[in-house]
Amino acid sequence: MTEEHVKFGKSKVFFDTFERRPGPIKKNMHYCPGCGHGILHKLIAEAIEDQGIQDRTVIIAPVGCAVFSYYYYNCGGISVPHGRAPAVGTGLARALPDDFVISYQGDGDLAAIGLNEFLQAANRGESMSVFFVNNSTYGMTGGQMAPTTLPGQKTVTSPCGRQIENDGYPIKVCEMVNTLAAPVYIERVALTSTAKIMQARKAIRKAVANLKERKGFSLVEILSPCPVNLKMNAKTINAFIDEQMSRYFPLGCFRDEPESKVKHYAIRPVHDPESVKKVLFPPKLNIGVASDFKNQSKIFENERRIKIAGFGGQGILSLGIMLATMGKLRNFNVTWLPSYGPEQRGGSANCSVILSRNLIGSPVIDDNCNLLIAMTQVALDKFMHELKPNGVLVYDSSTMRVPTHIADSHPVFGIKALDIALGLGSLKCANSVIMGALSAILIDRYLEGADKMDFDRAFEEAIIDCFNKKPEVIKLNICAFYEGKKAVRF
């Protein structure tokens, strides 16, 4: 009898089928045949799997061929604008210090548009590992000259070959980073012969292990084949990397700090969080709740996702701030994410507010919304699909009509917010009218026990907090709030 077991096979850190990849091909990556990105993806996946950190690893990939790497990795993934991965990684590593941050960047990305962010993060010794794919070109956009293109190398933007006099010298990233004090590990490897790929595997495993051990900043530069743009085959691209690239960019370990010199990374706030809170958010109310107050309402057991949309000038963004403030005053974790056009007034505006008792993964709402507040017809049409089945719709009935099929499938409340605000003398307080309506709806339909008593106060506190130091405005908005409460028809 014989038994077979897999000695080398697909890592569990990859999805079995790549459902996120558009189109019919779900088992393959989108990379060209022979692309180094695929080889490297496998090495990284294997290292993550062996370190057992799949569930807390976040791979950040900026624009470049690898921007879609989240199609493949079954772990955290963020696509970010060109060059910004180390900046986003810094925020992530500091906000969620239990996560393991990998920044996966191309040479066009890291050594050109993103050089500053990258160097600053390296210089601060952020807790992250950077995998720097040097394929000597801008792959995704069709093979333009990169900061790493070799002297004399032909690309679509250097058809006569890179000229040092005109284009400067290729940037040696490892050598540059090796002048900084903070990084703990720097190595350059190449994806050519199997022996060199095994050396790359070792370096990548080390950089991933460094993450787990919280050693600080690691950099692995990977000389990588882009056979399509360099118009070569598997054999000639390997020769190009081994004979030409490696001569300019020598392989090897530039730094591997011994254990005694590593300052294990831990978030050490320079200021104590309580005193920062006092300076930035001084208490504006004497009647605030105890700091350990937790709203017990059942409706807040799960994350609540609120989308508010209309046009600029309707107080859309400040309505969001008021709701978020209310959450903040009741010790929820909150996010507020505005989105508006270039115009100050009149353009479309919307914001997403999330209230949660747990960590909020992303402030973006594009589905599963619990509450949609629509102040224009356009906003309703645009965002209705984001509302969950049974999600609540609140709209401004002074200007809009809601199709009956929506009312059949969702709790819908129309409030004449603009009319009421006009009656009170200022269109600007339409948002507080909506707040009042919300309070009435919540209290009547969704809250129980002591929460019912607490809620109006929470809203009032939020209004006072937001219009701090303007007693006239506070008064108007509190009036609007109670008019809004009265205006709800159940």
Add this chain to the structure above:
Amino acid sequence: MKRYRVKIEPEECKGCGRCVLACPRGILEQGTHLNEMGYAYVCVTKEGCIGCGSCFYQCPEPGAVTVYEITETED
């Protein structure tokens, strides 16, 4: 003596030829048939895989190459 078997998934191979170049036993060959993606996928043409894993690590596709170890069990 351990024995090994290599398997190339015809529908996942892009025919880049990296594994063919790297196999120390020369048992892989670029085929002539095209798969659904339009690539001439690689075929295993001989016995004698030594389980070195070279083809696996050279291959850019996550699932195109699998190398199995075959063990003899009693009875």
